[in-house]
Amino acid sequence: MCASKTDPVRERLNYFNGQRLTASDLRTEQGHHVGMRRVLNRSLYTQGIVVGLDVERAPEDPADPTWKHKVLVRRGLAFDHLGREIFVPEDVLVLVMGAPSTTPGVVFGNLLAVSYREHRRQPVHERCAVVTPYKPCSGDMPWGAPSRIVADWAFSFLDAWPAEESGRIVLAQVELNANCEVVRVIPGVRRYAIPTKPQTVRVMALEGEKDVNAANPKVLYFHLEGGFPNVATLHLRSRQFSTLHYTELARHTHHLDGELSTQPGVDAHQHTMGEITTGEGLDPDDLEFQSLAHFGSDADYAIRLWEPATKANTDAGHVLHNLSQLAELRAINSLHTHSIAAGQQTNAAGAVPAHSHNFTTLSADETGHQPGVRNGAAYTYFGELQVKLNGINITAQILEQLKANGPDWPNLKLGQANNAAHLLVTTGTGPIDLLRIPGVDLAPNQEHVLEFIPTAGGGQLHYNLYVE
Known part of the structure; x- marks a missing residue:
């Protein structure tokens, strides 16, 4: 069957009893239904x-x-x-x-x-x-x-x-x-069929920020409804990594478990002492003569002695000697020392086997998440951002557009680690036309995914996506 705009689509068979039908009649019938359907297709x-x-x-x-x-x-x-x-x-x-x-x-x-x-x-x-x-x-x-x-x-x-x-x-x-x-x-x-009647695309604007590094990229999901967009603009900018991550730590505890290294064994042994002389004995001046007291007969006198710090003037003093033994008392409490001759040995100590010591130190109980520890310098600005749309890396195509925005972009990448003077920090990318990038397919009624992945360092990413 011929399929052209000249098909007699307006004609169809008028059936009646006794009618003779030939192949051309049936082709006319088919041509009406097929042709009208194609008229609708190309009209809508x-x-x-x-x-x-x-x-x-x-x-x-x-x-x-x-x-x-x-x-x-x-x-x-x-x-x-x-x-x-x-x-x-x-x-x-x-x-x-x-x-x-x-x-x-x-x-x-x-x-x-x-x-x-x-x-x-x-x-x-x-x-x-x-x-x-x-x-x-x-x-x-x-x-x-x-x-x-x-x-x-x-x-x-x-x-x-x-x-x-x-x-x-x-x-x-x-x-x-x-x-x-x-x-x-x-x-x-790809070329998609779209309604000939002007379609209504819902305007969409997505904006936000996120601290990112190579292990924590930003993934943005969005859907388009109403038809193919006429405008799809992306803006990107870099900012310093949020310092709140370093000043607002969650409550946590630290546990310290340790073990001393194994100590060698020690055999049974003695310690030899040198000559030792003790300090002087009791100083008689430390004794204070309090009084003579009469106890019983006239011949029975005693000496009451108190320590100077106490000086308790009572009858509870200690009777040390009677009066006749006073001279002996002074002789006993005269200054004196004790000496130990050199070469004397201590008792033999028992053998000590090889051993170690374990210890555990626990902090007070706390609640909340215990954060992990990352080595290295603090994050500031991320470096060399990679942008993917629906799994396709479009970074090189974005840079091609940015080269036309000014003389500074041709030799730059999308960010540089720890560099606050980079254009992505100071001015941002400006508008990036996603519809001008080869390979971009923003078909309606489908899920689309934008990924922003730093290859070095860490920092804060600001993004804005506008679709009309």
Whole structure:
């Protein structure tokens, strides 16, 4: 069946009893339904991908020596410029035909496109003639023709963007290496079918800040509703790592467990002493003569002695000697020393086996999280930020845009560790147009992921994403 704008889509059969139907009548009936559907398709939507038709590198297949030269096109649906449905009901492997890239990451051409195609099959050949009893024919009406028309698809690789009237829908761009092996698939060139009526895209603005380092990147998830955006702008800026992380520690405790090293054993032994002389004896001056007391007979006198510090003038004093023994008392308490001759030995000590000492010191009980300990200098500013969108690293493309913003950016990266004078700190990136970056695909009704990953140091990242 021909599918063009000149199909008589306004005509359809008017059935009545006894009507003779030929192949042309049935084609007219089909043409009305198929043609009106295509009129609606091209009136409501532009040409492009409706759903699916994602392109990926072919999965590894040891049984197929050419798998590195192929891509996998997922099942899906697209409309061409005539409103014809390009329906691919199953995943298809496509052999890539194109030019290898002379510079990694730079691709010219190699555009994979899909287009509508019809073919006929199941032919029927009969050697008969049809003669109507109502009206004799002027000649025989031979039977025979393919009995099926299959709405199919065709893949092709183009060097340049196809014209609108070609009916080709671009699905992806493929980068090849020097061996014509698929290096990566770039989805940013995909063309989607969108409503011809102006669509309403919900304006979205996401902004915030986060302390980041290589182990703690910022991951931003967002969804687009209402259609493809006309504006997608990203702003980035670097700030100093928050000092609150160093001044506001949570309550915690420290536990110290230790063990002394094993000490060697000691055999049984003695210590030899040198000559030792003790200090002087009791000084008689430390005794105070208190009084003579009369006890009993006149001949029974006694001396009461008290220590000078006490000087208790009572009758409770201690009777040391009677009066007749006073001279002996003084002799006994005269100054004197004691000497130990050299060479004397202490008792032999027992053997001590090899041993160690364990100890545990615990702090007072505390509640709260016990933070980990990181060695090294305090974080200030992160260095060399990497930006990914939907898993694709777009850092180099961002820097290409920044080079046009001023003379200082060409030799810079997105940040430098511990450098407060970097442009990312002092001025920020300014507006980054995500829609100008090759490979960016901000399709509606899908989840999109922005990742900001520092490769060195740590600092604070400020971001702003505006989509309209």
